[in-house]
Amino acid sequence: MTRLAGFLRDRSILVLALLLAALVGVIAVIRPGTVTPDWLANTLLFAAPLGLLAGGETLLLLTGGIDLSIAAVATGAAYLLSSNTAAIGTPAALLLGLALGALIGLLNGVGVAVFRVQPLVMTLGTGLMTEGAMVVYSQKIIGEEQRIPAAIVTLGSGKLAGVVPVDLFLWLPVAALLLLGLRRTGLGRLLYAVGDNQAACRLAGIRVWRVLLAAYLACGLLAALAGIVLVGITNAADLSLANVYLLPAIAAAIIGGTSIFGGRGGYGGTIVGALFLTVLDSLLTLLDAPEPIKQILYGSIILLLAATYTRLTD
Amino acid sequence: MADAATLLEVRDIARRFGSVVALRAATLTVRAGEVHALMGANGAGKSTLVKMLTGVIRPDAGSIQIRGTPRQFRSPAEARGAGLVSVYQDPALVPDLTIAQNLRLARAAPEVVRRWLAQFGFAALDFATVVRTLPLPTLRLIDLARALAAEPDILLLDEITAALPADLAQHVFAVARQWRAQGRSVIFISHRLAEISALCDRATVLRDGVTVGVVDPAQGGEERIVALMLGAPPEQPAAAGIAAAAAPAGPPALRVEGLRSGEKLRDVSFSLAAGEVLGVAALEGQGQEELFDCLAGLRRPDGGSILADGMAQRFRHPADAIRAGMVLVPADRVQALLPQRSVQENIALPLVRRLADWGALPIRAERARVADAVRRLNIDTRAAAEVRRLSGGNQQKVVIARWLAAGFRTLLCFDPTRGIDIGTKRQIYALVRELAAAGAAVLLFTSELPEIALACDRVVVLFGGRVVQELPAAQADEATLLRAAHGLASREGMAA
Numbered sequence: 001m002t003r004l005a006g007f008l009r010d011r012s013i014l015v016l017a018l019l020l021a022a023l024v025g026v027i028a029v030i031r032p033g034t035v036t037p038d039w040l041a042n043t044l045l046f047a048a049p050l051g052l053l054a055g056g057e058t059l060l061l062l063t064g065g066i067d068l069s070i071a072a073v074a075t076g077a078a079y080l081l082s083s084n085t086a087a088i089g090t091p092a093a094l095l096l097g098l099a100l101g102a103l104i105g106l107l108n109g110v111g112v113a114v115f116r117v118q119p120l121v122m123t124l125g126t127g128l129m130t131e132g133a134m135v136v137y138s139q140k141i142i143g144e145e146q147r148i149p150a151a152i153v154t155l156g157s158g159k160l161a162g163v164v165p166v167d168l169f170l171w172l173p174v175a176a177l178l179l180l181g182l183r184r185t186g187l188g189r190l191l192y193a194v195g196d197n198q199a200a201c202r203l204a205g206i207r208v209w210r211v212l213l214a215a216y217l218a219c220g221l222l223a224a225l226a227g228i229v230l231v232g233i234t235n236a237a238d239l240s241l242a243n244v245y246l247l248p249a250i251a252a253a254i255i256g257g258t259s260i261f262g263g264r265g266g267y268g269g270t271i272v273g274a275l276f277l278t279v280l281d282s283l284l285t286l287l288d289a290p291e292p293i294k295q296i297l298y299g300s301i302i303l304l305l306a307a308t309y310t311r312l313t314d
Numbered sequence: 315m316a317d318a319a320t321l322l323e324v325r326d327i328a329r330r331f332g333s334v335v336a337l338r339a340a341t342l343t344v345r346a347g348e349v350h351a352l353m354g355a356n357g358a359g360k361s362t363l364v365k366m367l368t369g370v371i372r373p374d375a376g377s378i379q380i381r382g383t384p385r386q387f388r389s390p391a392e393a394r395g396a397g398l399v400s401v402y403q404d405p406a407l408v409p410d411l412t413i414a415q416n417l418r419l420a421r422a423a424p425e426v427v428r429r430w431l432a433q434f435g436f437a438a439l440d441f442a443t444v445v446r447t448l449p450l451p452t453l454r455l456i457d458l459a460r461a462l463a464a465e466p467d468i469l470l471l472d473e474i475t476a477a478l479p480a481d482l483a484q485h486v487f488a489v490a491r492q493w494r495a496q497g498r499s500v501i502f503i504s505h506r507l508a509e510i511s512a513l514c515d516r517a518t519v520l521r522d523g524v525t526v527g528v529v530d531p532a533q534g535g536e537e538r539i540v541a542l543m544l545g546a547p548p549e550q551p552a553a554a555g556i557a558a559a560a561a562p563a564g565p566p567a568l569r570v571e572g573l574r575s576g577e578k579l580r581d582v583s584f585s586l587a588a589g590e591v592l593g594v595a596a597l598e599g600q601g602q603e604e605l606f607d608c609l610a611g612l613r614r615p616d617g618g619s620i621l622a623d624g625m626a627q628r629f630r631h632p633a634d635a636i637r638a639g640m641v642l643v644p645a646d647r648v649q650a651l652l653p654q655r656s657v658q659e660n661i662a663l664p665l666v667r668r669l670a671d672w673g674a675l676p677i678r679a680e681r682a683r684v685a686d687a688v689r690r691l692n693i694d695t696r697a698a699a700e701v702r703r704l705s706g707g708n709q710q711k712v713v714i715a716r717w718l719a720a721g722f723r724t725l726l727c728f729d730p731t732r733g734i735d736i737g738t739k740r741q742i743y744a745l746v747r748e749l750a751a752a753g754a755a756v757l758l759f760t761s762e763l764p765e766i767a768l769a770c771d772r773v774v775v776l777f778g779g780r781v782v783q784e785l786p787a788a789q790a791d792e793a794t795l796l797r798a799a800h801g802l803a804s805r806e807g808m809a810a
Contacts, residue, residue, distance in 0.1 A: 203632055206664075263655065
């Protein structure tokens with residue numbers, strides 16, 4: 001048993017990838033003809049925003065933190081983009097969306113890093129604030145034109161040569177940046193270090209607040225980016241756009257092997273986790289189960305995986 | 315071996331954790347009315363053996379007999395029922411509960427515990443005090459009193475004296491002797507050979523999970539114990555000759571004038587030259603922790619000055635102290651390490667401390683620096699993937715290696731050998747001497763007074779937050795230091 005646990009622990013990504021392949025196999029068996037290049041392309045397309053959100057979440061989990069405001073930030077960024085494009089043009093509206101991500105990220109960072117507020121409490125608070133602010137804002141601008149720039153629609157739903165999802169061209173570079181950044185840069189090293197032992201970091205001369213601030217800022221920006229991709233997929237910005245993504249984003253990181261206690265994990269596992277959850281969702285949709293049943297199954301499978309993983313590794 | 319007087323007999327007990335064999339074939343025979351030492355280098359399997367005797371973990375093989383009856387313990391409660399109670403290496407108290415609540419949790423009778431604590435000089439201790447606010451030595455004595463309240467036939471003491479100043483350690487010895495006089499037994503684990511030879515009747519020595527010998531520690535047995543532990547002929551004590559040799563010269567690397575902070579640190583002045591090792595001797599709580607914290611930038615002084623190479627310093631963060639070349643090796647290794655990260659990352663940690671280091675890591679240069687530090691310190695890197703899997707001595711070496719890789723001018727060592735085996739201890743002192751010889755200044759606090767003469771050039775003794783005496787190491791024998799540390803003027807010191 002201990003040997004098996006050791007094996008699984010060292011190869012958790014591999015195990016999850018096998019589970020992912022098994023899931024695809026199940027779909028191919030129960031609905032022959034479903035698994036086509038087109039289905040694959042769609043899966044990747046839908047996995048991209050989840051992968052971006054889970055990327056930010058991974059950075060924070062590594063530091064021992066968490067961000068519950070990402071869904072509100074993603075929604076807010078998408079909403080700002082669609083309601084301002086007509087007035088100020090696409091580039092400025094995009095920047096406005098990203099600025100919201102940076103602002104909330106910084107706010108979270110200052111709260112957690114400087115004022116030592118619990119990350120859970122801080123980001124729950126800023127998430128609610130963002131949500132509320134967006135409702136107020138939507139009532140103010142009622143009747144104004146909502147427009148999603150064509151470029152964003154292409155980014156979110158276009159496929160190059162009819163096969164390769166365009167949003168991959170955003171997700172892949174971001175993924176490469178996160179993977180390399182975590183492994184090969186000083187900041188990446190520090191995210192793990194801070195999550196493992198803040199007191200030790202301080203003793204080694206590291207100003208921990210800077211590292212945390214950078215992590216929360218990056219997470220806010222990634223959330224805004226995810227919101228922009230998401231609104232390109234749905235082609236309509238409403239005020240609950242990204243709500244369903246909050247828990248899957250955290251779950252993708254955890255089943256991908258990132259410890260919620262900090263100091264261990266990485267983005268590679270999170271990518272597989274995001275793909276796994278996207279395929280699981282598509283399997284449950286294929287089963288034609290009623291929505292509540294779907295939710296129960298989805299929740300229990302995530303719980304089972306996360307619990308198994310935690311047991312095996314600690 | 316087993317006779318009527320044998321209380322506990324452990325035969326060929328074994329246990330592995332994954333691929334790591336903690337115990338291979340350990341044997342231990344404890345007679346009634348005996349204080350029995352259990353010795354071994356870090357990682358020899360002492361703590362694993364203790365945990366098996368008290369039912370915390372179960373053996374893979376071998377047998378445990380109490381008074382000739384085979385026993386298997388599935389929980390500490392079962393072991394307690396059979397008369398085996400342990401005081402573990404670390405305090406086993408819930409920090410956020412009061413003493414009374416902790417005792418209730420452990421089903422210990424408060425009045426019995428209070429009686430023992432009174433005997434240790436803590437009659438006035440308020441049981442409504444939250445445990446977190448108490449100093450470590452007090453916690454250890456509460457642990458001990460709680461264990462004694464269970465009236466065990468066999469009392470296991472796992473390095474309880476490591477965190478106790480000399481005066482409080484005396485109470486532990488008194489209890490052990492009392493237990494022996496009553497025909498009960500004590501299994502005593504300590505890295506301090508002097509304690510072992512003064513207190514224990516026999517010593518069982520473990521090496522690499524195997525019992526390698528049973529020694530009478532009194533009759534010149536110390537060197538034999540060391541030989542058995544190391545598995546090689548004992549080296550001469552590392553520093554005996556070296557310490558007296560180098561006469562410090564040059565400008566002071568560190569000068570402290572009238573430093574005070576909080577209630578404990580009142581007025582401390584000294585100077586420390588490059589190439590010199592200055593010892594700090596003190597009983598528990600005489601301001602030494604505050605002194606080191608101020609020097610390392612962990613705490614702000616209320617007054618006085620710190621001069622590094624003649625420049626006045628005002629540290630707001632350890633980063634400031636590190637920039638001034640002053641680095642800390644704390645007593646608690648756990649405080650300084652990233653337990654889940656590799657040896658490489660732990661050693662390289664200060665190398666990424668500045669904003670300018672946030673970019674691409676110079677992997678190759680870093681690896682070379684780390685490898686160099688690992689080699690100089692002779693760190694066992696078999697379990698290098700996660701520092702928490704290293705033995706205590708190797709963990710402490712990693713902390714020191716970190717500063718070798720990062721570079722420093724003044725090394726602040728706060729009780730760096732607490733709970734470390736004798737072999738590693740000697741290596742660390744030899745390294746301290748070597749660093750000083752290479753031009754570093756070292757400030758060294760140790761709770762083990764005999765070590766002062768071994769590693770230092772000079773020593774300052776703190777009492778009540780003030781320097782009460784300064785001596786060359788040659789005159790710093792244990793008796794003199796103890797007198798001074800208790801605030802008694804030493805005749806020998808005055809004459810010097």
